[in-house]
Amino acid sequence: GAGVSQSPSNKVTEKGKDVELRCDPISGHTALYWYRQSLGQGLEFLIYFQGNSAPDKSGLPSDRFSAERTGGSVSTLTIQRTQQEDSAVYLCASSFMPQGSGNTIYFGEGSWLTVV
Amino acid sequence: GIQVEQSPPDLILQEGANSTLRCNFSDSVNNLQWFHQNPWGQLINLFYIPSGTKQNGRLSATTVATERYSLLYISSSQTTDSGVYFCAVERKETSGSRLTFGEGTQLTVNP
Numbered sequence: 550g551a552g553v554s555q556s557p558s559n560k561v562t563e564k565g566k567d568v569e570l571r572c573d574p575i576s577g578h579t580a581l582y583w584y585r586q587s588l589g590q591g592l593e594f595l596i597y598f599q600g601n602s603a604p605d606k607s608g609l610p611s612d613r614f615s616a617e618r619t620g621g622s623v624s625t626l627t628i629q630r631t632q633q634e635d636s637a638v639y640l641c642a643s644s645f646m647p648q649g650s651g652n653t654i655y656f657g658e659g660s661w662l663t664v665v
Numbered sequence: 666g667i668q669v670e671q672s673p674p675d676l677i678l679q680e681g682a683n684s685t686l687r688c689n690f691s692d693s694v695n696n697l698q699w700f701h702q703n704p705w706g707q708l709i710n711l712f713y714i715p716s717g718t719k720q721n722g723r724l725s726a727t728t729v730a731t732e733r734y735s736l737l738y739i740s741s742s743q744t745t746d747s748g749v750y751f752c753a754v755e756r757k758e759t760s761g762s763r764l765t766f767g768e769g770t771q772l773t774v775n776p
Contacts, residue, residue: 582763591669591751591766605762638706654698654764656708 553657555641561663562631570626570660574643581624582642583616592640598624631664667692667756671767678742678774686737686770688752696755697728699737703748742774
């Protein structure tokens, strides 16, 4: 697609429910990133994919969070047993190559998650 | 981990004014980027600038890697420049896996 596409754009869920957030990166981009942004805060790194593998998942805040990427393309971030502190905007980004090589990183518009 | 501090946290300008935003970081980096987040939340990459100076229209950026800071200059500001400006860095020891973001500078440009 033309840009990084995320769905749903907005999600309200009850505490304790599971949610899945989807990211469709720019076609041909090998690197994919998930970040989280709480209200009025900077971005917090969650996980990085190179192809289908996740060499760095150290930012996942707890074992309730998991992510996968299939076919070197679409990625799904799953939050199990959601808590109110999980409320945030979840941003996906992709780049042609890993960031260290200076390739521009493109962000999606985010999935706004509210846990009530 | 690496620390990224941005200043000022908030800035209010009249249209046409110039401004300088600062980013200090606590360790050697091989990657530094500036982003603009518009009022609707969309993040746009402005500069990839681990060292040196770059210019793009009314925006320019300078990074002095040896002194661990970067500056973003906005000249002749316009209302569309409003939003949050983030600096993000990656440590030299890592390899493309993550950017650490500062808390951002909230810029408001009034007509």
